[in-house]
């Protein structure tokens with residue numbers, strides 16, 4: 771080892787000492803900035819008219835590697851061939867926050883929020899039902915999408931008794 775190498779090493783040490791800034795944050799008074807793609811607590815979402823997005827297809831339950839999700843679906847009253855989640859539970863003590871359920875959902879009914887302060891004394895409080903998951907979605911995703919019937923007229927065409935059914939393009943032209 772030469773004197774030059776020692777001097778260069780000391781230079782790095784001195785620079786660190788002179789420009790030292792503590793990186794410890796005094797949580798909970800100070801909080802870290804979360805990355806844009808942070809995967810926090812899961813939530814169920816609604817359309818802008820308050821309707822639940824979930825169609826009870828069970829795909830999220832099937833894809834979840836930790837068996838967190840339990841879905842029991844039923845037919846939507848007065849809207850044949852359309853289903854919804856009659857019961858929807860998540861046991862968040864098992865969740866890996868892998869995001870597979872969000873990716874699998876065909877109607878974007880699930881979202882990952884930026885909430886992470888979910889430490890509880892009783893782990894049963896992390897067994898969330900549909901109403902709790904919808905409430906998380908309501909506060910984390912205030913900007914809601916229009917119902918699928920209004921986004922894609924073909925969906926409305928097959929959902930004949932939908933009360934607010936928009937006209938198809940061909941119907942508006944005539």
Ligand code: SF4
Nearest residue numbers: 834865866868869871
């Ligand atoms: S984030 Fe992953 S582990 Fe958690 S519920 Fe979704 S699929 Fe399951």
Ligand code: SF4
Nearest residue numbers: 824825827828830875
């Ligand atoms: S959240 Fe999505 S994937 Fe899961 S049951 Fe509902 S519609 Fe299907």
